[in-house]
Amino acid sequence: EAQVTQNPRYLITVTGKKLTVTCSQNMNHEYMSWYRQDPGLGLRQIYYSMNVEVTDKGDVPEGYKVSRKEKRNFPLILESPSPNQTSLYFCASRMTGVETQYFGPGTRLLVL
């Protein structure tokens, strides 16, 4: 089944404790991205990757890092999480040149 998976789905952590949210897709998509969604707002893009070893900042990259060592994986790293990073995070992937994005189930993060 074609899908985007994220882990963990729920995470509670404390300020400053490094964490990684994994994202994996099995559709051989070149393009992957991370979004955050806060109440009443649409999705805001954090980082995106056009292909392996190619990443770029989205609209709200501060406090986040990403890597794209393999085509299928695109982890999101919070080196020193802060409470303002409490949010719902979505990973997405698509083929280059095609708008249709496939989203993961989301990761709900609470930073205390």
Added chain:
Amino acid sequence: LAKTTQPISMDSYEGQEVNITCSHNNIATNDYITWYQQFPSQGPRFIIQGYKTKVTNEVASLFIPADRKSSTLSLPRVSLSDTAVYYCLVGDKNYQLIWGAGTKLIIKP
């Protein structure tokens, strides 16, 4: 990147046809119009995409006038399960899109 404007919320009843209009006055020649649906605590799901005139699939229809400055998503005979947030996005297929707050559609019995 073209900005879109859509109603914040809409109500309708089961069995009715629902039309959600999106305004995109600054749409560029290469831009497509795409609609996504999002249920609470789930990732958005692609509904339909079009460039001009009318597009129909098994879920919805998309009407785009000749000037392409607006578009209308039409959901036929809605049910309670169509309650969701609907996003209208405009952009070239190779560029990033800006997500607005969407239209919160509530279907009543």
